[in-house]
Amino acid sequence: MKAKLFWIFVLLLVFPFTVDAQCAMCRAVVESEADGSTAEGINNGIVYLMAIPYVLVAGLFYFIYRRMRG
Template identity: 70%
Template structure:
């Protein structure tokens, strides 16, 4: 399959290569700070929770399915 050297090189490349992911932070902060009621901030927080929770639920369901198949 893959050699240890290839996997190590791939990991080093991912760590060393910078990813510029700061583009939206200033925009979101400006929108949230300019609103006085806080409804947008609440919506952003809810969106973050939904985006964070869905992959965990899917992975937990996958592991439960695998566990059930192995046990039977």
């Protein structure tokens, strides 16, 4: 069973699906811009929103690590 799940996971990583997950208004604004500054801003916002949970979890694990060692 674990081998089957592993191969499904590998196939999903090797053959990613293209997903258009933008709302209609965001997509229209990004496509209408000629210089791409809006697209860059939206991409930076996505990275910022994605990074915050990782930073919080890393801080939590660091706190737990310090409590367990000390």
